[in-house]
Amino acid sequence: MIDLLRVCAAAGALTAATSLPAVAADFRFAGPLDAYTLDPHAVSNTLVFAVLRNVYEPLVQRGPDLTLQPVLATEWSQVDDLTWEFKLREGVSYSDGSAFNADDVVFSFERAKKGGMSSHLADIASIEKVDDLTIRLISDEPNPVLPNQIVNWFMVDGDWARDNGAVEPGQADNSTEGYANRNTLGTGPYIISGRDPGVRTDFSANADWWGERQGNVETASFFVISNPSTRVSALITGEVQMIDGVPPQDTARIEQTAGLRIAATPDxxxxxxxxxxxxxxxxxxxxxxxxxxxxxxxxxxxxxxxxxxxxxxxxxxxxxxxxxxxxxxxxxxxxxxxxxxxxxxxxxxxxxxxxxxxxxxxxxxxxxxxxxxxxxxxxxxxxxxxxxxxxxxxxxxxxxxxxxxxxxxxxxxxxxxxxxxxxxxxxxxxxxxxxxxxxxxxxxxxxxxxxxxxxxxxxxxxxxxxxxxxxxxxxxxxxxxxxxxxxxxxxxxxxxxxxILWGLQEGVDVVQLADLAYPLAWFTVPE
Structure with missing residues (x-):
């Protein structure tokens, strides 16, 4: 079995250096596979979205009740049959302090259109910057559900991409090795503070995030444990507090173990x-x-x-x-x-x-x-x-x-x-x-x-x-x-x-979305 305690110790060394508050909670969870790229525009892939939604943000997203909620856009409206206008949130910055504005939305549109995310934007013909905090998305035909189509279209800092040779998105088949495949810069509630592809990804709270976390997760480590039995054992022994992809044949075993429970919801x-x-x-x-x-x-x-x-x-x-x-x-x-x-x-x-x-x-x-x-x-x-x-x-x-x-x-x-x-x-x-x-x-x-x-x-x-x-x-x-x-x-x-089948320690309160996301900002774990 993977030595998770050794890996957790390494992750702990990373988080200790950030001088977190005493109430900060650390969360350890595991799933069967990794996000095989960190490029938000390379591919339309559920697990890539699940991981990256903690780091990057869209204009709008689905909330815990599955209704659309504002994120980097505070309001939106259909100004005519072909045009949707979005007012952008003021005062948002990327985790390195760079300001977010309409130029980044325009850049992210043009970049995503060239990659595996193009199907999400296929019904949008063009984008127009109205001012630094207003953009318009224009279609060739009326599109009454356009906001629903862009919940996984994440915003990227255009200057960061240009400075690091990441103007073009990676290939959907992951055959290209670009800077954005392994590095991130977003406006979201967390930053990726450590990564060993195929093994683990560490998250740390973005201290300058514009929003307010509903839960108490300050640091998190996601472990890739492909073997189902090993994954279940890691939960039972307490090496992790949550596992994704519980094998159906092991649900009874988890429910019969003191201090553990199953969370299930339609996928x-x-x-x-x-x-x-x-x-x-x-x-x-x-x-x-x-x-x-x-x-x-x-x-x-x-x-x-x-x-x-x-x-x-x-x-x-x-x-x-x-x-x-x-x-x-x-x-x-x-x-x-x-x-x-x-x-x-x-x-x-x-x-x-x-x-x-x-x-x-x-x-x-x-x-x-x-x-x-x-x-x-x-x-x-x-x-x-x-x-x-x-x-x-x-x-x-x-x-x-x-x-x-x-x-x-x-x-x-x-x-x-x-x-x-x-x-x-x-x-x-x-x-x-x-x-x-x-x-x-x-x-x-x-x-x-x-x-x-x-x-x-x-x-x-x-x-x-x-x-x-x-x-x-x-x-x-x-x-x-x-x-x-x-x-x-x-x-x-x-x-x-x-x-969706998750195995959880008692006291771990999560939000299960039907799109398989891991919204860490909404999770509460024992301190």
């Missing part, structure tokens, strides 16, 4: 398969000519062959919900009918494979993570077993998230079949459609994380129409129409919606 994250439907031949597979995934009957057969109820019961121990869409039930656009999972029917699946000319099946590699979310590797193996019933011979390739992401993410999209997960932080299906379901547009940023290369002109048209529709009823109808087409195309094969 917006859904797990789904996406086959490569763009290439004319399997990149990682064989046993057939061409690309079987181009045939909708093959994709439907896969959906019918995977027993998601069995995965829920046997693999997830009840801590998941089978779904019929690649978005969670709580997301705007989902309906009871659309969310209903496919009913397993292996005989029908075999008939579809025969109709498509693949009765004898084919071989393909399924790219999965083994440390990204709860029981991901076990789910991957179970899917392979179910697909073998229709003669799809799966070779699971399970990897650490950092390597997996470098392989499958843009610009390479180096996969034939991937198990993915997604959490639309806007709580709106339009975000999924814009970033993942529409045809890839390298210049505009739409569809940047459409890993399988799915393209349907009708989906593209409807997604644009949804983005511009201001009437709530009409917008809901358009979302339902679009998701119906997407479901019938079977280009995304849903598995389940996850739950």
């Amino acid at each position: 917006l994250r859904t797990v789904y398969l996406q086959p490569d439907v763009l290439r004319d031949a399997l990149l990682h597979g064989g046993g057939t000519d061409g690309n079987p995934f181009k045939d909708k009957r093959v994709r439907e057969a896969m959906s019918l062959a995977i027993d998601t109820q069995a995965i829920q019961q046997r693999v997830m121990r009840g801590y998941s919900t089978p779904v019929g869409l690649p978005i969670a039930r709580e997301v705007a656009g989902s309906t009871d009918e659309l969310s209903a999972p496919a009913v397993t029917d292996v005989e029908r699946a075999r008939a579809l494979m025969e109709e498509a000319g693949y009765a004898d099946g084919f071989q393909v590699t399924l790219d999965c993570t083994n440390d990204r979310f709860m029981n991901d590797e076990a789910t991957c193996l179970a899917i392979g077993s179910f697909l073998s019933q229709i003669n799809i011979d799966i070779t699971p390739r399970t990897q650490a998230t950092a390597r997996w992401a470098q392989q499958i993410n843009p610009p390479g999209y180096n996969t034939s079949l991937a198990m993915l997960s997604y959490s639309p932080y806007t709580y709106d299906a339009h975000q999924f459609l814009t970033g993942i379901a529409v045809t890839r547009d390298e210049d505009g940023g739409r569809g940047a994380f459409n890993i399988g290369g799915y393209s349907n002109p009708e989906i593209d048209r409807l997604t644009t129409e949804i983005g511009a529709e201001t009437d709530p009823e009409k917008r809901s109808a358009l979302l339902e129409e679009t998701l119906t087409i997407l479901k019938e195309d079977h280009a995304f094969i849903p598995v389940h919606q996850l739950q």
Whole structure:
């Protein structure tokens, strides 16, 4: 097991030098994987956001009650059909004392547009500086939900980036080694005071933060413990006070241990398969000519062959919900009918494979993570077993998230079949459609994380129409129409919606957000 006490001692030496108040509390927590970059504009990645939201800040964010709340913007309004105006907070500085102003927002917009965050800003055509504390975001079409789309767009000091050669964001696949990958400068409640990538990240309170922490965490150490059993043991022995990614099979053990408890809440994250439907031949597979995934009957057969109820019961121990869409039930656009999972029917699946000319099946590699979310590797193996019933011979390739992401993410999209997960932080299906379901547009940023290369002109048209529709009823109808087409195309094969499972020491009071964030400023721990 990792010697956390030794690592904690090193972190303690760091914090001791800052002369913290006597009431300061230190927090030690662990999760299965690290944020593989510290660049806030390199990639749209849940864990990267979870770590960086303590250091960098957006204009607006979701509060504990999930409503939008002001952060670096104090107010915002739609001044006309195409323009949103944001008033910036006065007197905000970065942790090195540099002043935050509208120039940084303009710089952060231009920088983020060039990186993996481009899909978040794809509906915004341009930015305008009105004065030092006012900016406007301008769209080509009306966008009634624009503030919801920018909660993870973090602000970067333009001078800092220019001085350190970090004007361009890192690549989403982490193939570039830039200054911002390993260094941070934000306006948030904490600074990163120490970091050993893949091992630990230390946080210290930003003494000059403009806001007021709701909790009492002054210093924190986040440890990466990929092995689930080791992670649970670290909680039980008191080496850490909280763990993320509790294996469902260990929840009873934690609850039966004096002084420990489980905190669970629905996760917006859904797990789904996406086959490569763009290439004319399997990149990682064989046993057939061409690309079987181009045939909708093959994709439907896969959906019918995977027993998601069995995965829920046997693999997830009840801590998941089978779904019929690649978005969670709580997301705007989902309906009871659309969310209903496919009913397993292996005989029908075999008939579809025969109709498509693949009765004898084919071989393909399924790219999965083994440390990204709860029981991901076990789910991957179970899917392979179910697909073998229709003669799809799966070779699971399970990897650490950092390597997996470098392989499958843009610009390479180096996969034939991937198990993915997604959490639309806007709580709106339009975000999924814009970033993942529409045809890839390298210049505009739409569809940047459409890993399988799915393209349907009708989906593209409807997604644009949804983005511009201001009437709530009409917008809901358009979302339902679009998701119906997407479901019938079977280009995304849903598995389940996850739950967030944290193991906690008694006395540790946390806020669990559906986007998996670790908002340290809202945590209270024993002093």
